[in-house]
Amino acid sequence: MRVETQRVNLGERSYDIHVGSEILDGVGAVCRDLGLGRNAAVVTNTTVGPLYYDRVAASLTTAGFAPHRIDIPDGEGYKNSEILNGVYDELIRAGLTRDAFIVALGGGVVGDLAGFAAATYLRGVPFVQVPTTLLAQVDSSVGGKTGINHPRGKNLIGAFYQPRGVVIDVDTLATLPEREYLGGMAEVVKYGAVLDQEFFAFLEENAARLLGREREVLVRVIGRSVALKASVVEEDEREAGLRAVLNYGHTLGHAVETLTGYARFLHGEAVAIGMVQAATVAERRGLCSEEDAGRIVALIRTLGLPTELPEFPAAAYREALLRDKKSRDGGLDFVLNRGVGAYAIVRLPDLSEVLEICSIGR
Structure with a gap:
């Protein structure tokens, strides 16, 4: 090969x-x-x-x-x-x-x-x-x-x-154990969801082959994923701006990991949950259609990844989010999908919006 x-x-x-x-x-x-x-x-x-x-x-x-x-x-x-x-x-x-x-x-x-x-x-x-x-x-x-x-x-x-x-x-x-393999798929989905619509469609069409760990499709998918990441890193090596797009799903994902003591979810599983919530916020803000958000959620589910936030008080999520590296002045820069294959980095000065849209603490 x-x-x-x-x-x-x-x-x-x-x-x-x-x-x-x-x-x-x-x-x-x-x-x-x-x-x-x-x-x-x-x-x-x-x-x-x-x-x-x-x-x-x-x-x-x-x-x-x-x-x-x-x-x-x-x-x-x-x-x-x-x-x-x-x-x-x-x-x-x-x-x-x-x-x-x-x-x-x-x-x-x-x-x-x-x-x-x-x-x-x-x-x-x-x-x-x-x-x-x-x-x-x-x-x-x-x-x-x-x-x-x-x-x-x-x-x-x-x-x-x-x-x-x-x-x-x-x-x-x-x-690689099945759970860890599937967890890695979350990062693959991320690239398609915010950077490459055609790649996202390829993942949808080849989900069964990915689940079967076919060599040829893995080389292609991993090759495309690192090419997309490389293009971002070349423009923004130290995350001064553009590289923040790679944090899609990570904001709430990191909060989930922190709140569960890094013990309940693998990193990729937490990111998958975070992407579902980000798609929900993007839909509510008019950045993507219900169909777009549904495609992201459906692919995550097809790849055997979790989608539901674990239950913790809203105050606990707020504290975890405010400790995020992208937090400043009590607000947060949140990476959202714009449709499928594009992105928007939105400044959320009040975390109450995220907590409400994601039904946190209800």
């Missing part, structure tokens, strides 16, 4: 994203072509490591690198300062210097945490993303957002730090 390569053009921070099947064994060659230093720390987790570390390590060794394995626990609840400090400890124990690099082998938690470690260890060492979950492949591995969670909010501590390259092997999705 052919490999699709997408360039992210950011001047001296530009890099390639390679998407294909059976390309995991090429990680070492990619790193060699990048001219990286001899020592590599491969940060993975206790689930992904037993599945793929040996292949990646062998690839690195064959290419002339000396890999050092660092395992972290699996789960969003471990994307915190304690685990990050443990990664620093291992990097120091291994004696890794500024000419070393980090490989992030795993899902979004591994990528975010390892990327932040790379951004801050010795004031910055290169890193390469090798995402193994659908969510990480289409979203968190691309664009340079790294960080950890804080007990009072998601991703409140972090840095913009671009990888030197991204290697996406769709075959790793074969071992």
